[in-house]
Amino acid sequence: MKILHSWLKEFADFGDDIDALAERITELGLAVESVEHVGTPVKGVVTAQVLRLEKHPDAAKVTRVYVDAGDGVERHVWCGATNMQAGDIVPLATLGTNMPDGRVITQRGILGIDSEGMLCSGTEIGLSSDGSGLLILPRAQRLGVMCTRHSALTPMWCST
Structure with a gap:
């Protein structure tokens, strides 16, 4: 059986240490055979809030999006997606x-204005597998943290 870490966290705060949780589950008599992490971390991709x-x-097909990545620096990024709004x-x-x-x-420009990321x-x-727009994350996320470190983004399974 596979159990999603984020599902377990709906019932109690187990923290983010999946290995410690697997050990605790095993101690309770349910042998955890493996822990799977889905998604390969992409170093440099962090959570940011659309300002x-x-x-x-x-340029009708692009939007200049101002974001905060949690460091107090306002960045602007050119984006062709249309599914975001302030606060996302x-x-x-x-x-x-x-x-x-x-x-x-790299820093690239559109009509003379550089973009500070993507x-x-x-x-x-x-x-x-959905590339139709930006990945919109739950609003309760901390900013500036590598995306795949969030349990909302990285499904972690305990196989019993």
């Missing part, structure tokens, strides 16, 4: 991030 959106007067928590690939598809995130879909960071 505001601006349309570019000369989204994955931000910071400058220098090596993406799973081989791209390196907002990501679940597909781009290997956490979902």
